[in-house]
Amino acid sequence: MFQDPSYSDAPILEPGEVTQPALSRIANGPKVHDCIHELQQVMKPFDAMTVGEVPSVYKPEDMLPYVHPDRQEINMAFEYALCTLDYTAGARHIARKWDLSDVRRVVGSWQKGMYELGGWNAIYLENHDQPRSVSRWTDDSERYRYDGPKMLALFETTLSGTIFVYQGQEIGMVNIPKDWTMEDYLDTATIDTVNMILSSSRSPLLKREMLDNALARARDNSRTPMQWNDQTNGGFSGAKPWMRAIPDHPKCNVEYQLADPDSVLSFWTEAISVRKQNKALIYGDYDDLLPDHPDILAYKRSYQESAFVVVLNWSKNVVQIPDGLIRSSGGIDMRRNNLFSFVAGLSIVATRTVLGAPTSDQLVLDSKTPRPLVIWHGLGDTALSEGISSFIENIKTVHPGIFVHSVQIPQGGSLDDERRAGFWGNAEDQGWAGCEQIENIPELQGGFDAMGFSQGGLFLRFYAQYCNNPPIKNLITFGTPHFGISALIPCPTPPTLTCLLAARAARSGIYTSYAQSHIVQAAYFRDTERLDEFYAVNTFVRDLNGEKGLGGDSNDKSQSHTQTISLDTFDDDDNEAILRVREEVRRRREDKKGRNGSGQGVGGLQNFVAVMFDSDRTVSPAQSSQFSTYSPLNKSEIIPMQDQPMYRQDWIGLRALDEKGGLVLEHCPGEHMDLGGAGGCGDRIVKDWVGWPG
Template sequence: MILTQVVSLLLVSSAVAAPSQALLGSSGPRPLVIWHGLGDTAHSKGMDQFADYVRDEFPGIFVHAIVAPNEGSPRDEQKAGWWGIGEELSQGGCDQIKDIPELADGFDAIGFSQGGLFLRWYAQYCDGPRIKNLITFGTPHFGIAALIPCPDPPTLTCTLAARAAKAGIYTRWAQSHLIQAQYYRDPARMQEFLEQNTFLRDLNGEGGVDQGGGSGREDGGRGLGGLENVVAIAFRDDTTVVPGLSAHWATMDPDNSSHIIPLEEQELYSGDFIGLKRLDKRGGLHRPFCPGEHMDLGGEGGCGDRLVRKWVGWPL
């Protein structure tokens, strides 16, 4: 979702507040990387306002917004959110981060909606500096079972992508050209998903092991168990992501779409495919809710404001 529509709900406070987590040492607060959502750009009005808000809250913090593709124009960025290959776009973010000296000692990261999936790819597969706290707002971690609606009025890029996706979501063409198709996980078509999908399937370790019997990208790379904290935020009234609780790794029951299966009842958790169970047991997996629709952060003092203040700005 375009953050320009969201930041007006997360007003920048005129008061400069120090992080409540701990007194900052001489090294200052941890750097922060942010990755925008579908249809947005790294330096849209909304994203720049959000970055400024973080800088006001945590004096001295270094904030970097991912430009994807690298050195792309705003038009290139908007197109890349709909068309492309998820792994390649994520690898571009990996390469970008590795070239930034301020991030060399690690950083926290915030992913807005779709952007959270690309940051997860970074956390699980990139050989660059490590993410410490990963915070995602409305990210479809366990996929979508319906296409995300186009904006009103719809853009040509979105309209064409939606038409192409409806023609065959699990075709090889769609899986190698349409970003949404690469995290489209229909519980009633799991065999097709497992055979044709690579991006989301491998992020969640649902692809098994490689032919030689060893573990690799097929089973989630490093997984998420090594992070300090994963803060996966869902929106209670989310109708943009279907199901909305995908943000908490929940999924639809293939036999009853009104029944949502929570993470704890899935093999992903019991088998600890990507370290979520391990992370949960040591208190590092957090699944809070924000009220309202997708990316409704609630304004100054609202849900998004409180969560950013809680999880960002820790001492490096």
């Protein structure tokens, strides 16, 4: 508006060319603000929202005169800093190299700048003058065809401001195919630019490069017919439109994507819905979390008590999220299967997708309902004891609406039955009973988190490795002897008769068939000075850790011995029909345990949080809670998890889980099962790892 009275020439951006890009001479003239202010006074009585297009403005402070409320001009305006990153403004055929640091710089400056200066952003990635964002910022080849638009949707819907979605962007429409000819292009600016390049004196190689740049950024890319269905012209019209439809319209269309819950359109729908429900994504502060990462754009959005962490992989590579990024930012760690584009919030997981991973595995945005939790108590406790009940109430206070199930063995038994089962019984039979109990709870069918106290953590790992349907998402264990114990867990003070009798029986022969099949502690007693005996007769913690098959010929004998033990645990009459049923049960269980005994391992977990009590004098060694053991040669020496054959050779998937960031080794400072009271490590872990949306 209003030409500069001096009519001065534009700066020389293309030496030797007759014409030059001249945006600086045709935009943001000296009287533009007077004109806009006058227009706004006309619009004001209608309570209309106004948005402007302000080219040649690349800094928030330069935009402020247009959009600050005190100016009474326009409510918001489209900035040009991001949409011109890959070319020279006004000269689309002059490419500009860009990388993620440029995107980070522009986004950060506008997100923080407009907020601090009192303005408001207009968020967009496409319009009628820009190419399709999928082709521009991501790889639109078939391999990443529908991952790129989801990543960009997540990017746009998690920025502060008002979102503008251009027609076709919501289904992931792409640029004109490269095999189309110049006859398919209608925009006069593109045609003039191409003719200028062809008539220039540049080398053929440079001409080809400039033509490619011009056509990749041509305005015609975003002006093809909107693709409504798989019919002629994408369903836009039965008549011949001004341009033909993009060839991929049989699948990339509204009708097709409305019926597909994993489509780009469904993704956009959910993302916008979640955004509308969470003010942090609209009004929240913006903090860059990885300012120097070449592939990941990570930022935190926080508003009052709500916070979200957004992690976007802009590369075509599978990349590793730096350790501690999510948790140190106050969010939630969701690092499973190398899927790195997601929002993890304190109260909701909005979405997760990936750009560049070998496969796409989207987790659709869910409601705010916390994911259910299963608790398995420890030795000598009961499912609804005073301590467990108090802990559950605390969890429900932190995560309102959460469903919690506390495992009871035997189900429906008395308190005395439960306490006795903690000491006496066949550990494997109790594990299978827990599987059956959990599998039949309707509220858990979509998956759940699990928290095990002391030996209860072994039973939950048993479930994760041999059953896991419905699946455990996050497994948290407190002081659990994952690699067994080398000394019996002492009885409480004063001791119960049940505990004293179990301890006496165990000491009389921990590796006898009776102890292994009737005393729960014996099932995870792993004396490093008696490993041959352990490998020969133990079938519980040995198999959980993938150690089945160790110990030479003696282990072959243990297989028939194990069968005898499992059959002897039944009290039914020994008739032929019952024996066949028992044998079938045993066979199915052995099939689930697999060749090395570890079943499916821990690879099905999203996260495995193993908590060690630093002053633990109950579990021996305390480091067993994090898969470390005494050395067979010297009990004063601890062999750490990373040096264990089961970790190095990855017998149960622990190493793989660790390498993708899913194994978390936490510490509590007190003695065994000392959770620290209010504000202690127990509360912290509950806040960090429990209550993610279901």
